[in-house]
Amino acid sequence: MSLSRRLSDALVWALCGLALLLVIIPTVDIIVGIVVQSAPSWSWKLLTTPTHGVAGGLQNAILGTIVLIVGTVVVAGFVGVLGGIYLAELSGQRTGALLRFFSEVLAGIPSIVIGYVGYVALVITLGWGFSMLAGVLALSIMIMPYIMKTTEASFRQIPNTYREAYVALGLPRVVGLQKVLLPPAIPGVLTGLVVALAIAMGETAPLIYTAGWTNALPPHQLTHQPIAYLTYVVWAYTNQPFAQSHALANSAALSLIILLLVLILASRLMSWQSRRFTTRMQA
């Protein structure tokens, strides 16, 4: 082998290794940077006191985030799972392709556009004001196509022999779906829902003008009361000119990363479970 070919081979792989470092270093740097910035001011009291003016704690934001993302996954999950089952098992091919295409277009709408429409349509025109319901609906519109897609995919990976089996047994379709197809699909569907929680948790743009912001704990009514959430703290408190605001923004970012890690771990456990199902199906 000529020297130049061997040299260029080594050079290219060295560059590829460098690229690998450029993927891993920012990941580590983001986590380390935020931990270092928030470590001096982190205290467990943050979790039990709400924000107050330019500082305070994160209780209202953490609880608000949990309320918003759980609400979103309930609403979008209901629609998305039903729609996904329909696309995978019940729809005709051409209708399915069309509906899938539009759902993908919806998934591609920039989140701020959804925020704009939510603001003008729900908050102003319908008069809901900054509210939990407006925030949940804006997030649900974003998340719905994703849940539909993961649900459809987890039903489609079930081998056709399963469907033939319940038809051969003379089981009605509903029973077949519930007893034969649902159990192996459930881990995949749940993984999708957990990842949807993570996506919803990280969103800011659709919430700024729909959920609003408040120092109070999450309200007991759906409309006319704003609700707090973590990503807002990261954004808005960074813009404040005070050191304690910046510390709070960093702590909020750290809380988001910790929540993200928990959700990733949960989705990992579930996809591991779903892989066990898949191997059992193939056996």
Next chain:
Amino acid sequence: MRRESAAESGSLVKAATTARELGVVLMLDRALVAAGWIGAVLPTVVLLLIVVFLVHSAFSSVLYNGLHFLTGTEWNLGNLYVSTTTVRNGVKAAQGASYGALPLILGTLLSSIIALVIGVPIAVASALVIVERLPRGWSVPFSVALELLAGFPSVVYGLWGLIVLGPFLAHHIYPTVARVLGFIPFLGGQTGSGLGLLTSGIVLAVMIIPIVAATTRDLLAQVPPPTREGALALGFTGWEAARLVSLPWIRAGVFGACILGWARALGETMAVLMVSGSAANTIPSNIYGPVSTIAATIVALLDSALTDPTGLAQSALAEAGLLLFLITFGSNILARVILRRAGGTALPVGRGI
């Protein structure tokens, strides 16, 4: 005998219940189909509602601004404190109002293109070295990094860009780049505070890397081993086998992932809002200068737009949003057409997670 009859009557009872249940089952079946249909149609309905709403809201802005919207460089709500209004094409506007989105359009396109130019080579190269060169165990930290990068909220990227990356680049990287590569147009000159076009592009690059790299990794793993082994047996070096066998094999899928990443970079709001330097009405003179994008402008100006009694400011933001939607929609369609011609695998879908 008794047992037999018992069994018989048991099965008769069972048959009777099944018959009674059959009606219920049929009803359930119909209910499931109906509910599933509603669920599957809802995204389409919501999409249509959003588009109709945007077009309706943007209508007066389109009439008032015409093509000036695409070519003008000044975004100005006009004087809101005097009651006199200007009327053009039947649309009332505050005096002196001007809505030119060219700086925003340029900021959006340039920052996302920079993100692709930086992010795609890094993503593809890192996936290549993980799949084809390094021992299998190395892929674990890589996968974890990709999953985290895909999952970080965009405000976390914004915060990182603002307090860590931006200052670092401004102090240690940009001055050197400007000095060494200053002869290339737009790379020389003042490097500024570290918040601007190039920093936005770099942060966006980090955000699209997980989309492209994860797809490339999964596709590379699907390349049939015999083709690559054949190339190696013919005396190809590892890089030649990758360049001439593996990469052409997965080209279409990687291209699809790039378009998906581009769409994400185009629509990204918060991270860009935090690291772009939020320039209003200026086109930067070089790559380091402050910019603004369509998405960031909608967030920044929606509040004040409501103070315009003529409603035109709000309508102009709707037109900007519609334009952003059309750009991402167009890129999606383009990717599909090209992929169908190339006969490649389907376009990956999602928000990058």
